[in-house]
Amino acid sequence: SSSGGGGGGGVARVYRGAFAHSTRDSALRVLTDCVLGVNARGKESEFYTGSVEVRVTNDRHSEFFMPGMVDTHIHASQYAYSGTHLDLPLLDWLNIYTFPLESRYEDLDFAKDAYTKVVKRTLRNGTTTACYFATIHTEASLLLGEITDYFGQRALIGKVCMDLNPMVPEYKELTEESKEETDRFITELLRKKYALVKPIVTPRFAMSCSSALLSNLGKTARNNDLHIQSHISENKQEVQFVKALFPECKSYTDVYVKHGLLTSKTVMAHGCHLTDEELETFHEKGAALSHCPNSNISLISGLLNVRNVLNHKVKLGLGTDVAGGYSSSMLDAIRKAVDTSKALCIQDAQLQPLSYKEAFRLATLGGSEVLSLDDCLGNFEVGKDFDALRVNVGVPGSPIDVFPGDDLEVLLEKFLNLGDDRNIVEVYVAGKRVVPLPDSK
Ligand code: GUN
Ligand code: FE
Numbered sequence: 001s002s003s004g005g006g007g008g009g010g011v012a013r014v015y016r017g018a019f020a021h022s023t024r025d026s027a028l029r030v031l032t033d034c035v036l037g038v039n040a041r042g043k044e045s046e047f048y049t050g051s052v053e054v055r056v057t058n059d060r061h062s063e064f065f066m067p068g069m070v071d072t073h074i075h076a077s078q079y080a081y082s083g084t085h086l087d088l089p090l091l092d093w094l095n096i097y098t099f100p101l102e103s104r105y106e107d108l109d110f111a112k113d114a115y116t117k118v119v120k121r122t123l124r125n126g127t128t129t130a131c132y133f134a135t136i137h138t139e140a141s142l143l144l145g146e147i148t149d150y151f152g153q154r155a156l157i158g159k160v161c162m163d164l165n166p167m168v169p170e171y172k173e174l175t176e177e178s179k180e181e182t183d184r185f186i187t188e189l190l191r192k193k194y195a196l197v198k199p200i201v202t203p204r205f206a207m208s209c210s211s212a213l214l215s216n217l218g219k220t221a222r223n224n225d226l227h228i229q230s231h232i233s234e235n236k237q238e239v240q241f242v243k244a245l246f247p248e249c250k251s252y253t254d255v256y257v258k259h260g261l262l263t264s265k266t267v268m269a270h271g272c273h274l275t276d277e278e279l280e281t282f283h284e285k286g287a288a289l290s291h292c293p294n295s296n297i298s299l300i301s302g303l304l305n306v307r308n309v310l311n312h313k314v315k316l317g318l319g320t321d322v323a324g325g326y327s328s329s330m331l332d333a334i335r336k337a338v339d340t341s342k343a344l345c346i347q348d349a350q351l352q353p354l355s356y357k358e359a360f361r362l363a364t365l366g367g368s369e370v371l372s373l374d375d376c377l378g379n380f381e382v383g384k385d386f387d388a389l390r391v392n393v394g395v396p397g398s399p400i401d402v403f404p405g406d407d408l409e410v411l412l413e414k415f416l417n418l419g420d421d422r423n424i425v426e427v428y429v430a431g432k433r434v435v436p437l438p439d440s441k
Helices: 076-081 090-106 108-124 138-151 175-191 211-224 236-245 252-258 276-285 293-298 306-311 330-347 356-370 408-418
Strands: 013-021 029-038 044-049 063-067 069-075 127-133 154-158 197-203 227-232 266-270 288-291 315-318 388-392 424-429 432-435
Touching: 013 356, 013 408, 029 408, 063 356, 063 408, 069 076, 069 108, 069 266, 069 288, 069 315, 069 330, 069 356, 076 090, 076 108, 076 127, 090 108, 090 236, 108 127, 108 138, 108 424, 108 432, 127 138, 127 227, 127 356, 127 424, 138 154, 138 175, 138 197, 154 227, 175 197, 175 211, 197 211, 211 227, 227 252, 236 252, 252 276, 276 306, 288 306, 288 356, 293 330, 306 315, 306 330, 315 330, 315 356, 330 356, 330 408, 356 408
Parallel strands: 013 063, 069 127, 127 154, 154 197, 197 227, 227 266, 266 288, 288 315
Antiparallel strands: 013 029, 029 044, 063 388, 388 424, 424 432
8 A cells, every 4th residue: 555665754655554543533444546755854844635547456355554552551561571560550560660660771782672572563563652661770771762763763752760768778869869860861861962852751659759859850841841751540559648647738649739740741551540630630730640450450450431531631641651551562552541431431321432443543643732732633534744654454464354345444343352563564753663673682
């Protein structure tokens, strides 16, 4: 379906074939026999229909383009143990597995190997934009920025900030140090002038940050107009601890509000146990939630009621939350989001389950809204960057079988439910082909 061939920016191209994407009004729009123009700067121009001759071969019939997926919450550092260590609830899991692993990123050789692997893996899985947590180490976090830029992934990179860690005191910073290193991280990353890689202010969560640090980070974000990411109301025990640590705040959400950390550029992960009142505050502030269903189940944290979040008109996207979530694939996040919603429907017959089309939207356009990047990515609208996957459900060895009469909607639904990286034959970010990956890297 792609005419125009090879990777690299700088050349205007047309992409011919079938397209599936979400728009503001519609969770799924499909266009068959279309041509999409992409200019030399990687921006999309009009769809043309009707006047183009398309030869439909068997192979052509099994291919389509869809927008690249946006992982709104992933711990790049934890990829090293993804798929393991899922036998403890959140707070024990952090103390026993996560903090000791993250402290290894002081070693830049270890960091380079792990960060290269996670960026390559997520790109092959169709994640064109990732919102990453690194670790507390500035140098390793800058290295993650360099690696995402090298492989052409769009990314927000967070140097993790934490000045409280009673159980693992070797893995934390001094309050002043955390603020100064954040400033240095931001300055150094911006100095590189990477086209697609930007810093994001990253207090780990309220339990691991003093009030002084939270306020400082709120100011840093405001003064530099930066994105903010953290965790909120993931686990009931955590919610209780935060209430005890911040008695002057009326809720977990209020802790972030009071420290200037709940803005229209904020992404909070999880939110399983937020009250309706807190969701209203998210809506008023224009702050976003990242739904991480694999992690929520794997760490037995809770089941986010997606329908309730959507009804509150809170910006919502999906996250893998590697490695609390064991899969680095956004396809898994789509499936687990639908499964979680259906599990809640078993408890409450009034609830309307999340459809695959809605989950598709959350993984693409929803993610772009969460990161306030919906003016430049998330679907195939004119003027946006061409961040796209070329999917072929009929590749040799495909986990999907195609039957006569399977139309584009069916192919998309099969891919979302049954497909994997074998079906993602090309990945484009801002018009540049980034998958297949460069050889020998
Ligand atoms: N809350 C604070 N830190 C973390 C983390 O690394 N993973 C998850 N899932 N929750 C957190
Ligand atoms: Fe997380």
